[in-house]
Amino acid sequence: MAVNMEVFHQFLGQIAQLGARAKPARLSDQERVQQAKSVLREGLRAEQAGDLESCMHCGLCAEACHFRVGTDNPRYTPAAKFQLARRVYRREVGPFRWLYRLATREITVQDLLDAQELVFDSCTTCGRCTLICPMGINIAGLVTLTRHALASAGLIPDDLAAVEQEQGENGTVFGAGPEHLEQALEQLRSQGIEAPLDKPQAEVMVLTSVVDLLLFNDQLASTVRLLNKLGLDWTFRSNAFEGANFGYLAGCGEVQKKATLRVIEEAVSIGAKAVIVPECGHAYPALRWEGANVYGKPLPFDVYAISEFIGLMLREGRLQLPGALEGEVVTYHDPCKVGRHSGVFQEPREVLQALGAELHEMPSHALTNWCCGGGAGLFVINSTAPLRRAAFEIKKREVEQTGAAKVVMACGSCRLNFIKGQEDTGMAGEIVSLVALVGEHLETPDPDRGIPEKTTE
Numbered sequence: 317m318a319v320n321m322e323v324f325h326q327f328l329g330q331i332a333q334l335g336a337r338a339k340p341a342r343l344s345d346q347e348r349v350q351q352a353k354s355v356l357r358e359g360l361r362a363e364q365a366g367d368l369e370s371c372m373h374c375g376l377c378a379e380a381c382h383f384r385v386g387t388d389n390p391r392y393t394p395a396a397k398f399q400l401a402r403r404v405y406r407r408e409v410g411p412f413r414w415l416y417r418l419a420t421r422e423i424t425v426q427d428l429l430d431a432q433e434l435v436f437d438s439c440t441t442c443g444r445c446t447l448i449c450p451m452g453i454n455i456a457g458l459v460t461l462t463r464h465a466l467a468s469a470g471l472i473p474d475d476l477a478a479v480e481q482e483q484g485e486n487g488t489v490f491g492a493g494p495e496h497l498e499q500a501l502e503q504l505r506s507q508g509i510e511a512p513l514d515k516p517q518a519e520v521m522v523l524t525s526v527v528d529l530l531l532f533n534d535q536l537a538s539t540v541r542l543l544n545k546l547g548l549d550w551t552f553r554s555n556a557f558e559g560a561n562f563g564y565l566a567g568c569g570e571v572q573k574k575a576t577l578r579v580i581e582e583a584v585s586i587g588a589k590a591v592i593v594p595e596c597g598h599a600y601p602a603l604r605w606e607g608a609n610v611y612g613k614p615l616p617f618d619v620y621a622i623s624e625f626i627g628l629m630l631r632e633g634r635l636q637l638p639g640a641l642e643g644e645v646v647t648y649h650d651p652c653k654v655g656r657h658s659g660v661f662q663e664p665r666e667v668l669q670a671l672g673a674e675l676h677e678m679p680s681h682a683l684t685n686w687c688c689g690g691g692a693g694l695f696v697i698n699s700t701a702p703l704r705r706a707a708f709e710i711k712k713r714e715v716e717q718t719g720a721a722k723v724v725m726a727c728g729s730c731r732l733n734f735i736k737g738q739e740d741t742g743m744a745g746e747i748v749s750l751v752a753l754v755g756e757h758l759e760t761p762d763p764d765r766g767i768p769e770k771t772t773e
C-alpha cells in the first residue's frame with residue numbers, strides 16, 4: 317500500500333520544527349568538557365581500548381562508509397569519527413598518558429562540537445566499516461560511546477534531543493500516546509479485524525512504533541492480521557507499545573533505560589513468553605541485545621523482530637503464503653540493525669521466496685548491504701538532509717541495478733528515508749514493507765499452535 321504523501325509531508329513538517337522544542341542543557345564549557353571526558357573514561361572497556369590502540373591509519377574504512385563515499389569528503393572517513401575517544405584515551409587512560417599529556421593539548425568544547433557532526437550527523441552506526449577494517453575495529457561502538465559522552469555534555473543535536481526529551485518526560489514519541497494506539501486499533505475493529513489491547517495475561521506482547529501509528533498503518537494492520545491468523549495468544553499494551561527508543565539513539569542512558577524497562581516490566585507483568593518488535597531497525601537491538609544489561613539479568617522472554625518471526629513461522633510450517641508475487645522481480649534492503657548487527661538475513665528472504673517473488677539481490681546485500689543513510693536517528697536531524705541525500709545516491713544505483721519493481725524492507729525508518737530519497741533522486745521501484753506485503757497475502761490454514769522455541773543466539 318502506498319503511503320499517503322500528504323501525511324508524509326506533514327510528518328516532515330513536524331520534524332522541521334523539532335529543534336525549537338528542545339530544552340537546552342545549561343552547562344558551562346568547562347562542565348561540558350568534564351562530563352564528556354568522564355563518560356569516555358568510564359566507558360572505555362578493554363576491548364575498545366584495544367580498538368583505539370590498533371588503528372593503523374590505513375584509510376581502508378573510507379571505502380565502506382556511505383557518507384564518505386557519497387560525498388567524497390575525507391572528513392567523513394570512519395576512523396575520523398573515533399578521534400575524540402582516542403584523544404581522551406591517550407591523554408587520560410592509556411599507559412603513556414603522561415607522555416601524551418606533555419605532547420598534546422587538552423580537549424576543548426570546540427573539539428566536542430566538531431565531534432558532534434561526525435558522530436551524530438554523519439554516522440548511522442551501521443557497522444559496515446568494521447567489515448573492511450583489517451583490525452576489525454568496532455567503529456560503530458566507539459561512535460555510540462562518543463554519542464553518550466556528547467549527550468552527557470548536553471550536545472545532542474537539538475532536533476534529536478527534542479524527541480529524546482519527550483520520550484524521557486512523557487513516554488511518547490511525536491506525541492503518539494495510548495489514545496493514538498486505541499484509535500488505530502478501533503479503526504481496525506471497525507473493519508472487522510480483532511485487535512487485542514491490554515489483555516491482562518498473554519503469551520506474546522507486541523510492540524508497534526510511532527511511524528506505524530502515524531504513517532504506516534499498513535504495517536500495523538498487517539501485523540495484527542498476521543498474529544490473529546497464527547492464532548497466537550497476544551496483545552498490545554497501552555502502557556508499553558512503543559518500540560522506538562530515542563534514548564538509545566541519542567546516547568542518553570537514562571532515557572534508554574526508562575523506555576526499555578517500561579517494555580520489559582510490562583511484558584513480565586502479563587507473563588509474556590515473547591515480545592515481538594515491529595519493523596523498526598534499532599528497536600530490535602535496543603531490546604534484544606541491550607535489554608538484559610538494562611534489566612540487570614537475562615530477559616525472561618524471547619525477543620523477535622517481526623521479519624524474523626514471520627520467517628520462523630514459515631520454517632515451522634505454521635504459516636503458508638500463496639505465491640501471489642509469482643514472476644514479480646523484487647529486491648530486499650537489509651536494515652543495518654536487524655541485518656548486519658543482528659544476523660536476520662535469511663528469514664525475510666524466505667518470506668519473499670514463499671510469496672513467489674523473484675529476488676534480485678543488490679550488488680552489496682545482506683552482510684555488506686549499504687545503509688540507506690537514515691538510521692540511528694538521522695532522519696530527525698534536519699542538518700543531515702544533504703548528507704542523507706548524497707548517501708542515498710549509492711542506494712539508488714544499487715536498487716536500480718536489480719531491475720526490481722519493488723524494493724522491500726523491514727524497517728520503518730528505512731522506509732521513511734527511502735520515500736524521501738526517492739522523492740529527491742527519482743529512484744525507480746515501489747517501496748514496500750515486508751510485513752505489509754505479508755498481510756496483503758495471508759493464507760494460514762493451521763492456527764493455534766503457540767509460539768516456537770527461540771534457538772538462535
Ligand code: SF4
Nearest residue numbers: 381439440442443445
Ligand atoms: S558505522 Fe556506518 S556510517 Fe558510521 S562510519 Fe562506519 S560505515 Fe560510516
Ligand code: SF4
Nearest residue numbers: 371372374375377449
Ligand atoms: S580501516 Fe581500520 S585500521 Fe584502517 S584507518 Fe580505518 S579504522 Fe583504522
